[in-house]
Amino acid sequence: MAQEAPQAWRKVKEEQSHILHGSKQKHDAAGKVLDRWAIMSREEEIITLQQFLRFGETKSIVELMAIQEKEGQAVAVPSSKTDSDIRTFIESNNRTRSPSLLAHLENSNPSSIHHFENIPNSLAFLLPFQYINPVSAPLLGLPPNGLLLEQPGLRLREPSLSTQNEYNESSESEVSPTPYKNDQTPNRNALTSITNVEPKTEPACVSPIQNSAPVSDLTKTEHPKSSFRIHRMRRMGSASRKGRVFCNACGKTFYDKGTLKIHYNAVHLKIKHRCTIEGCNMVFSSLRSRNRHSANPNPRLHMPMLRNNRDKDLIRGTSGAATPVIASTKSNLALTSPGRPPMGFTTPPLDPVLQNPLPSQLVFSGLKTVQPVPPFYRSLLTPGEMVSPPTSLPTSPIIPTSGTIEQHPPPPSEPIVPAVMMATHEPSADLAPKKKPRKSSMPVKIEKEIIDTADEFDDEDDDPNDGGAVVNDMSHDNHCHSQEEMSPGMSVKDFSKHNRTRCISRTEIRRADSMTSEDQEPERDYENESESSEPKLGEESMEGDEHIHSEVSEKILMNSERPDENHSEPSHQDIIKVKEEFTDPTYDMFYMSQYGLYNGGGASMAALHESFTSSLNYGSPQKFSPEGDLCSSPDPKICYVCKKSFKSSYSVKLHYRNVHLKEMHVCTVAGCNAAFPSRRSRDRNRNLRMERTIGPGHRDSLHLRRYNQ
DNA sequence: GTAGGACGAAATCGGTTCCT
């Protein structure tokens, strides 16, 4: 159903241009004001008006139209009948939002079915979430199989529902474009048809009196039972397929009873399934989604407050999809399951709207299926917490928590996070375990000053912390070694050691370490999980790791042994080398190995290895030499890398530089080493970050934080 | 009844291009 919303929204947006200029005026293509919809069919107008009611931006238009209808002001050809219809429709749909318009509605049947369910084509599923199907509410707790057609016990209530549905179907079926074209009478008013069938087409079922009555009254209208079935068959279409069942609440058909149950539990009963990962408060409407989510090794997924804005938006706006349960704080209700260890972090709600404590009965008592609950809200970290020191980092779901509800910043001697590593964390280092960056979307953090000598590598090599054993001891590396000892960093160093013709600065090495360390921490968590839950994978990972590193050494050694065949311009050499460095696939692969290794799972190692190997081949000096190598191409107008042809050799040069060489644009913010493939991207990110920055003091940290991933 | 593969849709985000 979520798929329909964007379409509806698009429709709204499309129609807004025709309506926002005047509440009742329409414009043709030439801009002339029309007295009626010119481009919309009647059903489209109905739907459009329905959609208008969905959004505050346009709802007022419909309301205004209704008022005007009522007052007979702006209606080109007012209809005596539609007046009450419009009001009924609007008032019914703004029952909770426009009290001033609801006076007469108090007299309506309280058991009336939501008017939106009268929307043709079952557009009720387009309703915003606040429009919870009132039918389902009384059915809460009823077994979903009670909705099966074959359930005789429910026949008693079926007529009402069916009547409603079939009534809509009648309306829907009758509001066909064909009769419409001939129905361009002044009395035409789409609002009439929103809640009522066209009198012309349903004279036997809907009288003008009924039209003006609340829709709920329509449910009392008697329909021949055969008509129900006909309409049902027509509506369900595939529902007649053997073995399929359909949900009486929404009319959807499903493959079998089990599917229907899932649907009913998810959609109508709002039963949620909570993620089985400890500390993860995500809940899902379907077991399938829950299981898939729980099986997702991405630790970020299981840390609610670290999820992306998209999810936050979802939570703010809806109760649907996967939503995390409000995490408990010490002073608030414990919403986490009693049976599961609480989250190792406190997450007071950020949005006051979300701070309404859920009733205690909403507490998840079970890990699996939970009782129907209202929309879940993810508790968000306060800005202050967002910049909390790493020690207050919420433990990864994988890492066993202390078992206490509250989590205070662990003592400096936190065994899990080495003190050295913590000290090396960037200020305001991103506490969130970042997902694996999307392909080519990860700005490469480069060092602005890349002039250094190989002697520093010697110094680096002499670093007592720089133990080659780290490479062979991933497990220990995860827990006990300092950042400098991180194998990836060590790999970089190793790489540097074997590739001294490249001017890699020590600071860059340091940057690489910092980059990996921050990113590794959560990833290492996952690896821990892998090792704990799936020792086999962990072993494979380690083996693969060793393999990778050996491969790295070999390949790098091979590369280093090749003569440097470029750099005809010494003055440009440094720059070129910088570019070469951070676009070097070996460098990328080191970075990738971070994820490959720390995303754990030997399953990824094969692919990683393959990718690594191929990348290394790709990254042979021949290909990653600067522009000079372009001349090595047989055709100067053809990029030898991607074989694309260009108009001129200069275009090739530009292409090569922009695409293959990836000349990066370093962030201009002081202290930010992020680099972007384009100036536009750099500036945009910079501006975005500026906007998000609370204060000047956070600016750099934000920059540092983001691209140190 | 449950688990899981497959598919589509939605959302986010970075890169690119166009325009002012």
Add this chain to the structure above:
DNA sequence: AGGAACCGATTTCGTCCTAC
């Protein structure tokens, strides 16, 4: 330089459907 629009990559979730 920067806003806006567009595009593609990626991730995640809901649903359908099948297999056990």
